[in-house]
Amino acid sequence: MLKVAITGSKGLIGSRIKELLRQEIDFTELELPDFDITNRKHAIKLIKDIDFDLFFHLAAYTNIDQAEKEKEKAYLINVQGTKNVFDAVVEKKRKFIFVSTDFVFDGQHHPFYEESVPKPLSYYAKTKYEAEKLIKKQAMIVRFSYPYRAKHPSKPDFVKRICQDLEQKRQIYLITDSLMTPTFIDDIAFAMKYLFENFSTDIFHIVGTDSLSPYDAGKFIANAFNLDQTLLLKTSYLAYSKDKAIRPQYSEIKSRKNNFYKMRTFTEGISEIKKQTMDVRS
Numbered sequence: 001m002l003k004v005a006i007t008g009s010k011g012l013i014g015s016r017i018k019e020l021l022r023q024e025i026d027f028t029e030l031e032l033p034d035f036d037i038t039n040r041k042h043a044i045k046l047i048k049d050i051d052f053d054l055f056f057h058l059a060a061y062t063n064i065d066q067a068e069k070e071k072e073k074a075y076l077i078n079v080q081g082t083k084n085v086f087d088a089v090v091e092k093k094r095k096f097i098f099v100s101t102d103f104v105f106d107g108q109h110h111p112f113y114e115e116s117v118p119k120p121l122s123y124y125a126k127t128k129y130e131a132e133k134l135i136k137k138q139a140m141i142v143r144f145s146y147p148y149r150a151k152h153p154s155k156p157d158f159v160k161r162i163c164q165d166l167e168q169k170r171q172i173y174l175i176t177d178s179l180m181t182p183t184f185i186d187d188i189a190f191a192m193k194y195l196f197e198n199f200s201t202d203i204f205h206i207v208g209t210d211s212l213s214p215y216d217a218g219k220f221i222a223n224a225f226n227l228d229q230t231l232l233l234k235t236s237y238l239a240y241s242k243d244k245a246i247r248p249q250y251s252e253i254k255s256r257k258n259n260f261y262k263m264r265t266f267t268e269g270i271s272e273i274k275k276q277t278m279d280v281r282s
C-alpha cells in the first residue's frame with residue numbers, strides 16, 4: 001500500500017480525502033500541536049523519523065481576509081512552513097505534492113489553464129504563489145478551486161454558508177459579474193489517488209467542470225435545497241470587494257492535463273451532496 005504523509009488532514013479538504021481513500025492509502029497524519037510546520041528543526045526531525053513514499057502538503061494559513069492583517073503569520077505558515085517540510089522531504093529523496101489555489105491568478109484573461117501565468121492579488125495568494133515558486137522544480141503542484149462537500153464539522157464551505165444563511169432567513173448579497181469554478185471534494189480525492197500513483201513534477205488543475213457566477217450558484221443551491229431564493233440579493237464584484245482582500249474576478253479555471261478523472265459539474269456535485277445528506281439522515 002502506498003504510504004502518504006499528509007499535513008492539513010483535519011482541514012476541510014484533507015479530512016475528506018483521508019476519509020475516502022483510507023482503505024487504499026496508508027496515511028500518516030502530521031498535525032498540530034505535535035507537528036508544527038513552522039518549527040523547522042522539529043518538523044525536519046519528525047519527517048526524518050517517519051516512513052513514507054510521498055508527502056502531501058495541504059496545511060496552510062487559509063483565512064484570506066485575515067491574511068491581509070496577519071501577513072507575518074501567513075508568510076511563516078504558507079512560505080516558510082512549506083519550505084521547512086519540502087527541504088526535509090527532498091533530503092529524504094521522497095516525492096512532494098503541494099496544494100495551491102486558483103487565487104494565484106488575477107481573474108482577468110480567463111480561462112486559466114495549468115500553464116497560465118500567475119499574478120496573485122491578495123496577500124494569501126501571494127504566499128501560495130511564493131511557495132509554488134520555491135518548490136516547483138522538484139514537486140507536483142495541484143491547484144484547487146472553491147471546494148465543497150456534504151459536511152465538515154468545523155469549517156463551512158461556500159455551499160454550506162449559503163445554506164446556513166438561507167435556513168436562518170438571512171439575506172445574502174452575491175456577485176453577478178464574476179465567475180467561480182466550484183469543485184466537489186470527493187472528486188478531488190479520487191483524482192488525487194491517481195496523482196499519488198502517477199507522480200510527476202508538474203502542475204495540475206483539479207477543478208470542477210463548469211464555472212458560474214456566485215449569484216447563479218446561490219440560486220441553484222437555494223432551489224436544490226428548497227430554500228428561499230428571494231433572500232438572495234444581487235451585488236457587483238466592485239461593491240462586494242470593498243473592505244475585503246481582493247479575489248480574482250473571473251476565476252474560470254480549466255485543466256488541459258486532467259485526462260484521468262472526470263470531475264463533476266456543479267449540478268452533479270450538488271445532487272450527490274443531497275444524496276449523501278439524505279443517506280446520513282435515513
Ligand SMILES: NC(=O)c1ccc[n+]([C@@H]2O[C@H](COP(=O)([O-])OP(=O)(O)OC[C@H]3O[C@@H](n4cnc5c(N)ncnc54)[C@H](OP(=O)(O)O)[C@@H]3O)[C@@H](O)[C@H]2O)c1
Nearest residue numbers: 008010011012013032036037058059060062099100101144
Ligand atoms: N478551502 C478553499 O477554498 C481552498 C481553495 C483552493 C485551495 N485551497 C488550499 O487547499 C489546502 C487545504 O485547504 P482547507 O480549506 O482544507 O484548509 P483548512 O480547513 O483551513 O485547514 C488547514 C489545515 O492546516 C493546518 N495548519 C495550519 N497551520 C499549521 C501549522 N503551523 N502546522 C501544521 N498544520 C497547520 C490546520 O490545523 P489546525 O486546524 O489545527 O489549525 C488545518 O488542519 C490549503 O493549502 C489551501 O491553500 C483551499
